[in-house]
Amino acid sequence: MTTLSNSVTADTHSFAPAVGGEVRDFFALLKPRVMVLVIFTALVGMVVSDATVNPVIAAISLLMIAVGAGASGCLNMWWDADIDALMTRTAKRPIPDGRIRPDEALSFGIVLSVGSVLILGLASNWLAAGLLAFTIVFYAVIYSMWLKRATAQNIVIGGAAGALPPVVGQAAVTGHVGIESLILFAIIFIWTPPHFWALALVKSGEYAKAGIPMMPNVAGPDSTRRQIVWYTLLLAPLGLAPVFFGFGGWLYALIGVLGGLGMLAGAVQVFRLREGESERKAAMGLFAFSILYLFLLFSALLAEQGLGLYRAVVV
Amino acid sequence: MSDLPDGIRPLTPEEAQTRRKRSLAIALTLGALVILFFVLTIAKLGPQVLQRPL
Numbered sequence: 001m002t003t004l005s006n007s008v009t010a011d012t013h014s015f016a017p018a019v020g021g022e023v024r025d026f027f028a029l030l031k032p033r034v035m036v037l038v039i040f041t042a043l044v045g046m047v048v049s050d051a052t053v054n055p056v057i058a059a060i061s062l063l064m065i066a067v068g069a070g071a072s073g074c075l076n077m078w079w080d081a082d083i084d085a086l087m088t089r090t091a092k093r094p095i096p097d098g099r100i101r102p103d104e105a106l107s108f109g110i111v112l113s114v115g116s117v118l119i120l121g122l123a124s125n126w127l128a129a130g131l132l133a134f135t136i137v138f139y140a141v142i143y144s145m146w147l148k149r150a151t152a153q154n155i156v157i158g159g160a161a162g163a164l165p166p167v168v169g170q171a172a173v174t175g176h177v178g179i180e181s182l183i184l185f186a187i188i189f190i191w192t193p194p195h196f197w198a199l200a201l202v203k204s205g206e207y208a209k210a211g212i213p214m215m216p217n218v219a220g221p222d223s224t225r226r227q228i229v230w231y232t233l234l235l236a237p238l239g240l241a242p243v244f245f246g247f248g249g250w251l252y253a254l255i256g257v258l259g260g261l262g263m264l265a266g267a268v269q270v271f272r273l274r275e276g277e278s279e280r281k282a283a284m285g286l287f288a289f290s291i292l293y294l295f296l297l298f299s300a301l302l303a304e305q306g307l308g309l310y311r312a313v314v315v
Numbered sequence: 316m317s318d319l320p321d322g323i324r325p326l327t328p329e330e331a332q333t334r335r336k337r338s339l340a341i342a343l344t345l346g347a348l349v350i351l352f353f354v355l356t357i358a359k360l361g362p363q364v365l366q367r368p369l
Contacts, residue, residue, distance in 0.1 A: 022333055023340045056358040060351060123355055 021100035028094050029077055029105055030070030030112075038069040038165045041188065044298045045166025047305045048180040048247050051173040057123055061172035064120035065165060068132045071112035072161070075140035078105040080148070083210040089203065109140070120172065128172035135164040149211070152218035159192030160185075183241045184298075190235045191294055194228045194267060198287040201225070201270070202280055225271045228286070232267035236260030239297060249310040252300040259293040266290070 042065045046058060077084065077093055085096035094100040113136050121129030143158030151157075163185045170181035197215050200207060201224060204216040215224045240256045242248030248256065266286035273282040304310035319325060326334065357364070 020334065020337055023336050026340075054358050056354055060355055119351070123359075 021094060021104060025094040025099045026108060029074040029100065029108060030067075031073035031077075032070075034073055035066045035070045039066045040295075041184070041298060042066075042165040042169035042172075044301050044305075045169030045181045045184055046173045048166075048184070048242075048301055049170045049174050049178065050305070051170075053173040058173055060123045061120055061128065062169070064116045064123065065132060065168050065172070067112055068116035068120070068136055069165065071109050071116060072136040072139040074105055074109035074112065075136075076144045078102055078109055079140070079144045081105075083149075083212060086210040087203075087206045089206065113140075124172040125175045127175060127177075128168055131164065131168045131171050131177075135161055135168060138164075149213070152213050152215045154213070155196045156193050159189050159196075162192060163188035179245060180242070180247050183245060187235070187239055187241070187297065188294070190231060190238055191290065193231045194235065194263070195287065195290040195294075197224050197228050198266075198270060198283045198290065201283040202287075221274070225274070229267045229271050232263050236264055239293075242301065243313050246312065247305065247310075248301060248313075249304045250313055251304055251309060251311075252297070253313050255296045255300045259296055262289055263293055 039062060042062055046053075046062070077095055080090075081093075081095040081102060084090035084093050090096065095102055095105055113133075117129050117133045117136070120132050139158070139161035143154065143161055147154040147158050166184035166188070167177055167181040171177055193215075200214040200216050201221055204214065204221070207214040208217050215227065219227075237260070239260050240248070240253065243253045243256065263286075266282070266289050269282040270286050273279050
C-alpha cells in the first residue's frame with residue numbers, strides 16, 4: 001500500500017500519526033471541472049425560470065448544488081479507485097495515487113452530500129433539496145456502484161445525473177419543476193451518449209483493461225458509430241425545442257441550427273472514417289465539438305434571458 | 316518524543332505543514348459557514364427585521 005508518509009526516511013519502522021491528504025487533493029476529489037459545468041447549467045435552469053428571487057438565496061442555492069455535485073464526484077472516486085488505478089486518464093487521481101486514503105474520501109463525500117442537501121433545503125426549498133439528494137444518490141449509487149460496471153447502457157441511464165442540475169436550479173428558485181428545465185434536462189440527456197461514446201471509441205482499450213462495459217467494447221465500434229448518429233439525429237432538433245417553447249430567441253435559434261448541423265457533420269465523420277489516425281481524429285473532433293455545442297447553447301440562453309438579449313422567433 | 320505512544324514517531328516538517336494547512340482550511344470553511352448562515356438568515360427574514368418597535 002502506498003502510504004501518505006513516503007517522504008519519511010529517518011525511521012521506517014515506526015508510524016507517523018494520521019496526517020491526512022493535502023487540501024488541494026481534497027479539492028481534486030470534487031472534480032472541479034465538472035462542478036463548473038454544474039454551476040453553469042444550474043444557473044441557466046434558474047435564469048430561464050423567470051423567477052423573482054433574492055440573489056443571495058439564489059447564489060447560496062447555486063453554491064450548494066455545486067457542492068452536492070462535487071460530493072457525488074468524490075463518492076464516485078472513492079468507489080472507482082480500483083478501476084481508476086488501471087487507466088492512464090485516471091491513475092493520478094488522489095486515491096489511486098495514494099495521496100488520500102479511501103476512508104478520508106468517503107467521509108468527505110458523505111459530509112458534503114448531507115451538508116449541501118440540508119443547506120439547500122434551508123436556503124430555498126425541500127423540493128430542490130430532494131432533487132439534489134436524488135442526483136447525488138443516482139450518480140454515486142445507481143451509476144457508479146451499479147450501472148457503470150454492469151451494462152453498456154451505463155452512460156445513457158447515468159447521464160440523467162449530469163442532466164439534472166438545471167432541474168434542481170429551477171426548483172430552487174421557483175419551488176416547482178417546469179417545462180423549461182425539463183427540456184434542458186432532455187437536451188443534456190440525449191447529448192451525453194454521442195459525447196461519451198466518441199471518447200470511448202478512442203479509449204476503448206483502456207476501458208477494456210479496467211473491465212468497464214462501454215458500448216464500443218460490448219456492441220463493437222461499428223454499432224457504437226451507428227448509435228452516435230441516431231442520438232445526434234435526435235439531439236439536433238431537440239436542441240431547438242427552447243425556441244418552440246418560447247424561451248430561446250433568435251440568437252439561440254441560430255446557434256441551435258448551426259451547432260446541430262455541426263454535430264451531425266461530426267457524427268457522420270465518425271461513422272465514415274473507421275481506420276487509422278483519421279478515425280481517432282474524427283472521434284476526438286466530435287468529442288470536443290459536443291462540449292462546445294452544449295456550452296454555446298446554454299450560453300445563448302444565459303445571454304438572452306440573463307442579459308435581456310431575447311428576441312422571440314415567430315414560429 | 317516521550318509523550319508519543321510506542322511505535323509512533325513525530326511528524327516530519329512536511330507532514331506538520333500538511334496538517335497545518337488542512338486545519339487552516341477547516342477553520343476557514345467553518346468561518347465561511349458562519350457567515351453563510353448569518354447572511355442567509357438576514358436574506359430570509361428580509362429588511363423589515365430591522366424595523367421593529369423598540
